[in-house]
Each structure stands twice: as structure tokens, then as C-alpha cells.
Amino acid sequence: MDARAWLKQRAALVDGFLEQRLPSASEPPAALHAAMRHLVFPGGKRLRPAFVFAGCEAAGATPELALPAAAAVELVHTYSLIHDDLPCMDDDAVRRGRPTVHIAYGEANAVLAGDALLAFAFELLADAEGACGAAAVAACTRTLAIAAGSRQLVGGQADDLVFAAGGPATLARVESVHRRKSAALISASVVCGARIAGADRELLAQLAAFGEEVGVAFQIADDVLDADRNEACSSVAVLGLPAARARAEVLLASAQERIDGLGEKGAALRMLAELAVRRDG
Numbered sequence: 001m002d003a004r005a006w007l008k009q010r011a012a013l014v015d016g017f018l019e020q021r022l023p024s025a026s027e028p029p030a031a032l033h034a035a036m037r038h039l040v041f042p043g044g045k046r047l048r049p050a051f052v053f054a055g056c057e058a059a060g061a062t063p064e065l066a067l068p069a070a071a072a073v074e075l076v077h078t079y080s081l082i083h084d085d086l087p088c089m090d091d092d093a094v095r096r097g098r099p100t101v102h103i104a105y106g107e108a109n110a111v112l113a114g115d116a117l118l119a120f121a122f123e124l125l126a127d128a129e130g131a132c133g134a135a136a137v138a139a140c141t142r143t144l145a146i147a148a149g150s151r152q153l154v155g156g157q158a159d160d161l162v163f164a165a166g167g168p169a170t171l172a173r174v175e176s177v178h179r180r181k182s183a184a185l186i187s188a189s190v191v192c193g194a195r196i197a198g199a200d201r202e203l204l205a206q207l208a209a210f211g212e213e214v215g216v217a218f219q220i221a222d223d224v225l226d227a228d229r230n231e232a233c234s235s236v237a238v239l240g241l242p243a244a245r246a247r248a249e250v251l252l253a254s255a256q257e258r259i260d261g262l263g264e265k266g267a268a269l270r271m272l273a274e275l276a277v278r279r280d281g
């Protein structure tokens with residue numbers, strides 16, 4: 001199947017689920033609920049949910065089983081983008097070609113919308129107990145909570161914010177931020193999908209390592225696409241464009257090698273990894 005068509009089909013699954021489950025924009029407090037929906041719809045590439053589905057497939061289950069986990073991961077991602085755009089962080093007025101949430105709904109609603117989306121992500125996961133089993137839900141909750149926490153996503157963001165003041169930029173420092181801020185959630189996505197399919201410890205470790213390498217390569221691709229922003233914490237800043245591109249390819253190849261043994265079950269993961277790293281937007 002064509003990779004983009006595959007991704008679009010998976011995105012439609014998540015969109016439908018989120019459309020049904022998120023509070024409507026008219027439910028009071030209406031400004032808050034409208035702010036929550038503002039960045040969820042029409043949404044972005046929906047890569048992380050696709051990694052959840054692909055992780056589930058890699059461990060041998062039908063991907064639809066992982067739908068609540070896929071939606072939960074996308075909401076954690078969405079919350080992080082809303083907060084990242086705030087004036088106290090990156091101070092961005094535009095995301096995905098539209099006004100950011102604080103521009104459209106005010107700063108307080110943007111903070112609250114992010115908070116509520118993070119909480120709702122875990123509500124969706126908890127509700128999946130009947131379909132996925134209590135053990136799988138508990139394991140996914142833990143995986144996602146760790147990836148979203150101060151040792152991963154939030155900690156990476158904290159270090160990114162003070163990166164320039166923290167000493168000389170080195171590849172090790174940049175990739176430490178990339179691993180936490182970006183790769184942790186991608187790795188957790190693959191792992192959650194596999195957990196729902198009942199993967200054993202060995203496969204989970206293999207997929208976590210795959211996800212981390214793909215995640216860092218994905219972030220390098222992002223640095224390359226944003227090269228003209230001259231950010232301090234960027235692989236382009238420490239390596240230059242050609243070497244940054246080459247580093248992403250090395251990581252992608254290493255990640256792909258890790259899942260060679262999965263055969264056909266790993267096809268979706270392999271396709272998605274390529275799409276995430278060799279993208280043009």
C-alpha cells in the first residue's frame with residue numbers, strides 16, 4: 001500500500017474516534033472546549049497514532065484494538081504543542097497555518113485546554129479497559145505517563161528552553177534534548193501499540209529502541225526543515241546541513257535493522273519510519 005494513503009486511512013480512524021469522544025465545542029465551558037478542539041481538528045500528520053497502530057501490528061494484533069491508545073498519544077502531543085506555542089515558551093502565533101490556541105482563545109484558555117487534553121488522554125486510556133484488558137491499559141498508562149513527564153517530554157522541553165545558556169552546543173547535548181522532547185513520545189507510541197497486542201518483554205525492548213532512534217531521526221529531519229530558524233538546540237547548528245541529514249539516515253538504518261526479524265508484521269513500522277524521517281513537511 002502507498003505509505004501516504006495508509007497514513008491517511010489511519011488518521012481518519014483517530015479523527016473519527018476523537019470527534020466522537022471529545023466534548024463538543026458548545027458544551028460549557030464553551031470557550032475551553034472550543035480551545036481544546038482548535039488544535040485537535042483538523043490536526044496534523046497524526047504520525048504518533050500511526051506508530052501506535054503499527055506497533056500493535058508488529059506484535060501481531062489487529063491495529064483497531066489500539067485506537068484509544070492512539071487517540072491518547074495524539075492528545076498528549078496536542079497538549080504539548082499548545083503549551084509550546086505559549087508566549088512563555090516559543091511564543092508562536094501560527095501553527096499548521098492557523099492561529100495558535102492562545103491567539104484564538106487567549107492565554108488562559110490555551111493553558112487550560114492543554115491541561116484538559118492531557119487529562120483527557122488518560123481518561124480515554126482508562127476507558128479502554130473493557131476492550132484491551134486492565135493489564136494492557138495499566139502498562140500503557142505507565143508508558144505514556146513516563147514519556148510525558150519530567151524525565152522525558154517536559155524535561156526535554158525545560159532543557160531546550162535554557163539550551164543556549166547551558167554551555168557549548170554539542171551533538172550529545174542536542175540529542176539528549178531530542179531524545180526526551182521528541183523521541184520519547186514516538187517510542188512510547190510504538191510500545192503502547194505493542195503492549196495492547198500483548199508483546200513480550202524482548203519485543204517491547206526492541207520496539208522501544210527502534211522508536212527512540214526513529215524519533216531522534218524524525219527530530220533531526222525537523223531541524224533540517226527548520227534550518228532557517230537558526231535554533232540553538234538543533235542538529236543543524238552542531239553538524240551543519242549535510243552531516244545532519246546523514247545522521248538522520250544512519251539512525252533510520254539502525255532502527256530499521258532492529259526490526260528486520262519481524263518480517264511482514266514490521267512492514268507498517270518500516271514504512272512509517274521512512275515517511276517520518278524522509279518528509280518534506
Ligand code: GRG
Nearest residue numbers: 044045046047080081083084154157181182222
Ligand atoms: C510544552 C510540555 C511541552 C513540550 C513541548 C512538542 C514540543 C515539546 C515542542 C514543539 C516544538 C517541537 C519542535 C517539538 C519536537 C517535536 C515535533 C517535531 C513536533 C511536531 O510534530 P509533528 O511534525 O506535528 O508530528 P504535526 O503538526 O504533524 O502533529
